[in-house]
Amino acid sequence: MSHSVELHDIGMTFGTTRAVGGVSFTVESGEFFSILGPSGCGKTTILRMIAGFLNPTEGRIVIGGRDMAGLGPDQRPTAMIFQSLALFPLMPVWENIAFGLEARGPQRPSGASGPTNC
Ligand SMILES: Nc1ncnc2c1ncn2[C@@H]1O[C@H](COP(=O)(O)OP(=O)(O)OP(=O)(O)O)[C@@H](O)[C@H]1O
Ligand SMILES: [Mg+2]
DSSP: OOOOEEEEEEEEEETTEEEEEEEEEEEOTTOOOOOOOOTTSSHHHHHHHHHTSSOOSEEEEEETTEEOTTOOGGGSSOOOOOSSSOSOTTSOHHHHHHHHHHHTSOOOOTTOOOOSOO
16 A cells, blocks of 8 residues: 655645745655755644644645545554654664654564664
């Protein structure tokens, strides 16, 4: 099953602040995708909308062919590592990333212990 992530003309306005506007892209299953831009351009807001922590004020988010409107973070096939204050300080980077994925059920392939250099 494809788990492509599609953003269709997504926008987010906080009061009078237009944090994100007119963002559309598709991330195919298995693709590595980065969002780059200056501080305050809306990167975290986009991620929070994909993960379901914010509801877009405009546009649609479709994951695996399913419209995510109205679905909370626990109902989406997503995991998010927050920018700050929400990492497990005693875990290395790999374990912080793996934690959310493993909590959802899929186990690591046998023998996989993660990168040794991070
Ligand atoms: N909850 C909020 N209420 C009001 N304004 C917000 C809120 N969250 C973000 N903003 C504003 O939306 C804009 C985009 O913020 P965002 O955090 O998405 O930027 P960013 O690209 O992740 O920045 P950085 O690189 O500094 O992490 C900024 O102007 C920010 O002040
Ligand atoms: Mg940010």
